Amino acid sequence: MAISQAEAQPSGFLDEEIAEFRSNRDLIKEHLDTTQRLLTESFSKALSPEFSAKLQESLKFEPVRQKVNQLYRGNQTGSSDSSKPCIIIVGQTKSGKSSFINELLGGTFVAQSQSPCTARVTRLTYSDRIYVLVRSKTGEQIGDVQYLEKPTIEEDLVKLKDEDRENDELISSTVEAGIKCEFLRHGIDIIDSPGLNENSSLDSLTLGAIDSFLPIIIYVIDSNSGITVAVQKDLTTIKKTVLGAEVFYLVTKMDVSKDTEQEANRPAQEIEEEKAERVFSKLQRLGYISPNETRDKCNKFLCVSCWEVRRFRRKKELMIKKNKLDPEALKEMENSKWVRRFEEVKTRILKFAQDQFRNLIVSSGGGLRRIQSEILTLFMDKATNIKESNLRKKKALYQIKSLEQEIHQQSKSIVEKNRDELLRQAGLFFAERKPLILDEVRALKYSESVISADMSQKDIEKKCVDEIHALINDRINCVILRLPQRWGSEIVPTGIRRLKAESRRVRKGCGTDARVPGVKEDASRRLLVVVKGLLIGSFECYNIQDKAFRETDGTISKENLVECLITSLKEWFEKQHREFLDNIASSEQLVESCMKLTEKERSEIKTLYPRVARLHMLTMDVISKYKYRGFRIDTEGNLGSGAQGEVFRVLNESGEPALAAKRIVSDEPSLDDIATEVYHSSVLEHDNLVHVVGVRLHKSKPDEKRWTVEIYMELMCCDAWNLMQRHRLPVRQRLKIGLELAKALQFLHSSELIHRDVKLANVLVSEDLRQVKLSDFGLVKSTGFVNRTLVGTPIYLAPELVRGESYHTSADVFSLGIALWYLFEGTGKRHPEYVEIMPSVGAILLAGALDCRPTRLPNMSDQLWDLMESCWSGTPDSRPTAKAAVESLQKIVDSLES
The missing domain is CATH 3.30.200.20 (Phosphorylase Kinase; domain 1)
Structure with a gap:
């Protein structure tokens, strides 16, 4: 006949705990599945392939999945209930383990023997009807169920014969006993394991039980032997098997006989204390118990004497049997130290079990929270990068257009500015080079490629003139065009170099990652063509002299030559300028396309962000139930x-x-x-x-x-606003509050976050005023997510928020400046004049937008006033950073202290 533990539904102390654990375990798994599904489905559809791949690579789901699966694992000791917690009794002392189990359950259930033996794992579970059966290592019942009159499990059933020690099927089987016992009603099974390091198969079975669902490990230590080498080896093995496992250390055989007391010539209590301290301090030295723990307060260390408890139990049973209950004697025994201590053991073990439930949920939920936090951090970083990158692209294009216009005008003015120098050089050329060139012309020989037999006289004359012009061109170009080359050197170090730098910035934002279909040539390449043209345009050799010959009567004057040169250069600059404008217009279109794609991704991130934040909060809720x-x-x-x-x-x-x-x-x-x-x-x-x-x-x-x-x-005393209304603090102490507030903003801004509701009512202080903390993160936004929404407290609002413009972290610095004014004022009862006279919130907002500011208060130092004015500057970019404000405030506070 087969039997299942389902026949007896445990009820008691841990019933609600186990039910709640299972419910919360399912919630953790649900949140994990939803988070992973978002990653594989929603994220991959909404986000760019590059960012989706980065998320997949960064997030380590597998370790968290393993932790959550651990909450569902069945134990390996033959139980059909795959999610029932169990107390696993481990230790080197066989009689100590058996005695403890019997007294814990209040009867003789397992055989006690001083002699070591090879035994199978024994599992004790609750049942209204007493039974014993054997299960295979896969949990299948072997043979028939034995129903018992008495709940004692005979040693012969558990003990293995010498010839059976190598039989894997026998040694890996488990003895299961159903017992009607109040302690087991709490919903916990008890597993009596064989000693470790005795047999590899038994070790595997014991460690399998330890690595089961919610193992509550109790390691029994003989106080007379203490922490032996074998005990140390056991504990090391357990810690390696179940990472993060907590062990309850139970020291037995603490009683001291009168003979021992007399022989040692010391009180029994002193001997007991010495035995307990020896074991406890050794566990601390080995790192199993924190060095900060004390023996009295440690919640996982307890000393007991099972012999005293057994004596009390048997005496009570005998009184009941003889119907001679002696209330006074029973009361005396019940109040004895070791009997009371054993009752404490039961309570402590159940509390230890509760803590294990807590640790499992908190650990697995904490791992999931870390993943969700990492997703949100990556989202914030990506959104911020997109927003800042798009702003940089716009700014870069504007700067490129401005620079090119500046260079264009500069180039034309340089040409005009050097007209006189050109005339001087041309004069020198005609004076020094003309005789030499004429000699070369006279000595010029025409090749057949120039003159052929079938040419007319007119054609021959034209070809000869062209050849002479070409010779003169070569000689003039070698000298006269050195001037534009020098002009180019005036432009290159400043304008052109800056132009190239800005082009590289655009390329960064509109290169291969821009993902613009059908566009092969990006903005940077087009811009670099222009840059290259500007670099070499002044050096290109135009046939200026040929043009001078055509436009004159055949003679070359220095005036004609210079005029042609200047006209040609100006025409070339105009041509390049027109080409640049065409190219920059094309680049602007490309940048706009890039920005639309990246802004779309940023919009998707903004949509997904709250969904992940909601999952993070739900996971935190499950953890908080236990913490x-x-x-x-x-x-x-x-x-x-x-x-x-x-x-x-x-x-x-x-x-x-x-x-x-x-x-x-x-x-x-x-x-x-x-x-x-x-x-x-x-x-x-x-x-x-x-x-x-x-x-x-x-x-x-x-x-x-x-x-x-x-x-x-965290619990704080009150906010800074109420504090000032209740107490008149020294100005130095008030400005210290402002300094700590600035430090909070410095940290927030370094994390790419804007608080958006900085005010003294959100600045909390401790009772001793040593701690100052910024609170209320309801309006905090990543810089990548902020839009033009009007939020915050009117008096503290930066004008750009009121006007519906875009804003950045400098908006918090504006609020800091207003907060500093209130802190210096010190009473919390006076407002700036423009606030006092305004009839409504709307009027206050309008006043802020119209650059109304607080007036300087008496005795305010120049340094503090200068800092306030810079903080509430109407131009956001001119305000100091929070870091700079911290540095300034620190100097001001230090000067007051000195």
Whole structure:
């Protein structure tokens, strides 16, 4: 007859825990599958092949997938329940392990023997009817089920004979016993393993059990033997088998007999303490227990005496059997140290099991969060690069056009400027070279290629004149065109070099990665043709003298020669300028095509980003259920409120304030914005940023699309605005708050993020004022995602936001300048004059857009006023960076301290 553990449904302490674990395990797997599906399907369709390939290459899904699969793995000890946690008892002391199991379960269930033997793995599980059976290593039942009157598993059933030790089928089989026991009702099985390092097949089976679903490993150590070489080898093997596995160290045989006490001439308690300390300190030295732990507080180390517990249990059984219960004697025994300690063991083991559940979810969920965070980081980087690249392309084209126009005008003016020099050189030429050239003309001999017999006299004369002109051209060109070459050297070092540099920038953005169908020649090649023409155009040899001959009566004067040269150069420059304008127009079209494609990808990224952020928040929610179990929001401890929701204190398991939580009631679409806030504020870690450590999502009703989101964060005292209203702080302390705020912005901006709601109400301080942290990441955006949306607090808004223009990180610096004014003012009760007289928010916004600014306050130093004015400059590019503001503020604060 076959039997399955499904006959008995365990109920008890861990029932809800196991059910919740399975539910959350499924959620982690669902979020992992969705994330991977987004990568392989949605991303590949929406994004460029290059970026999709980069994502595929960067993200390491396999290790996370293995961790999640571990949550579904069945154990290898023959259980038909593939997801039932089990306590695995391991150790070198056979009698110590058996004694502990029996006393843990409150009876004699496994045979106890001092002599070592080769035994099979034994699994104890809950059942209303006591049974024993044997399962193969694949989990199939071998033979019939034996139903027992007493729950004791005979040693002969577990022990293997010498001749069976090499029989793999026998040695890898498992003895399973169903026992009606209250402890097993908690939903945990107990596995009694053979000692390690005894037989390779048994080792494999034991390690297979350890590497099962949720192994709760208890290693039993004999206090008399301590940490032997064999024990060290066991622990090393276990750690290697299950990476990150936690082990509960149980030290047994702690009782000290009266004979031992008298022989040692020391109190029993002192001997017990020495035995416990010897084992504990050795485990610390070997690195199995943290050196910061103490024996009393360590949650995975406990000492027991099974003998004392067994004596109490048997005496109680005997009293019940004889119907002679002695309440006083029972109470005395129940209150004895080792009996109470054993009750603590049960509680501690169940708590240890809970911690293992927590560790599994937190570990696998943490791996998934890292992948989701990496996707979001890559998205932000790509969107920022696209936006900045497109701005650079536009700027580069504008600069190229401006430079070319400058060079064109410069070239023409250089030609005119050197007219007198040309005349002087021409005069020198005629004076020095004319006799020599005439001699060459007289001595010129005409070849047959010039004059032939069938030519007329007129043709012969024309050919001879042409030949003479060609000779004169050669000689004149060698001298007279040296001047334009020198003019070219005036242009090349400045304009042309800059023009080439800008062309290279355009090429970077509009090259092969631009993916413009049918366009083989990119903008850079066209521009470089123009650059090359400008470089050599002044040196090209035009037949200027021939033109001078044709336009005169046959004689060459220096005036005619120079006029022809200047006219020809100007014509060439005009021609090149027209060609350049044609080429730049074509390049602008190409850049526009590139930008449309990249902007399309950026738009797709902006669409996908909230979906991944939502998955990240959902994964974080699952993790937070375990990390902050027992924490509760103190609704009477309201810390403040804002546009999004209220902030409360969060009490830990002991009822002490430990965190703060922002509670937001949200509809479905708004969850995307909240998810983005949670992502930014949870992954960014800096001394001056409030760090979000967890999030919980609660649905109002299953059929409603309303959510209550609780965002857990560091607990701070109050915000800087309220602080100033309550206390009159020294100016140095107030400016230190501004300095820490500037440091927060410096870090955000270095991460390509804009806060967009910098104000003193979002600057939190600790009770001792030593910590200053920027909070509220609800409006934080990557620089690659910002548009022209008007967001923020009116008084602090930069004018470019109010005017609906594009903006950058300098908008936060503007707000910093306003915050510094309020900090110096110091009371939190006075506003700038233009704010005081304005009747509405709209009027305040208009005043900011019209360049209304706070006025200088009495006793304000020149350095501070200069910094404020530069921060709230109407020209964003002229404002200092957050880094520069930090440096300036540091000097100002230091000067006040000195």
